[in-house]
Amino acid sequence: MDNFRQRIEGLDLSLFDKVHSQTSPNDKRSFLAIEAATGELTDGFTYLEIGSYLGGSLQPYVADGRCGRIFSIDLRPKESADDRGVSQIYHDNTTARMLENLRGVDGADLSKLTCIDADVKDIDPSRIDPAPELCLIDGEHTDEATWRDYKFCREVMASNGAIVFHDAMIIYNCLDRIVTELASEGVKFRAYNLPDVVFVVEIGDFPLHRSQSITDMLTNNHVGYLHSLKFTDQYRRFANRWPFTAIRQVKARFTGSNVTK
């Protein structure tokens, strides 16, 4: 086994050292486990990413010999809507800057990378060839945009593959919509959360979950579960302030109960 493969399979976080990624150490471990498992399931694969910013989440792929082709889609806006309620502001958000960063990654092969500066609604799906087995959605963090990104990925991806979402604790309404639609259409799929906030949808026959590192993460699912609840705790703390609690108390007294039967 070559050194790079050993590092990926060992979930070696130093693979993310060269370019800053807007992800936690646990997210990065999950990404590496997914990349390693994709390598195991395929004889070489294509990776598509929506939302690359500085290239942080791309860096382990540009150096991975088993990943033969990469598509990076990024609209490169200065400001992006976000379902946390406050827009995200991106400084110096250019593809040129990202490419400069990625050139510094050991073993990087940028000849396999195609960058598309656009929103998926303006991209001709036929540009995505070969079909990706693995997609990451980490672009505009709204339910609406994530749904668009998901539909695009479904259209262009291989029949057996996986779509991975970052920041699941923000775009969870869209994830619920996706899972509901897949179930109602009778599509073969599996969906689960990995630490901290990485949501995986396996479509068709693409059992990433069978790889040991993903199985271990799934068995210890308290990590992502508690992380996501603690993130949303800020909203509970807000809702539990006066006057909201007082209004709820009055309502409970008025209606006679607040206990669900």
Ligand SMILES: C[S@@+](CC[C@H](N)C(=O)[O-])C[C@H]1O[C@@H](n2cnc3c(N)ncnc32)[C@H](O)[C@@H]1O
């Ligand atoms: C959270 S950052 C991506 C972080 C990156 N994946 C990492 O690991 O550091 C989100 C990126 O999505 C891009 N973006 C925002 N709106 C978009 C849209 N509608 N379509 C594609 N990309 C978008 C932004 O330019 C930004 O680079």
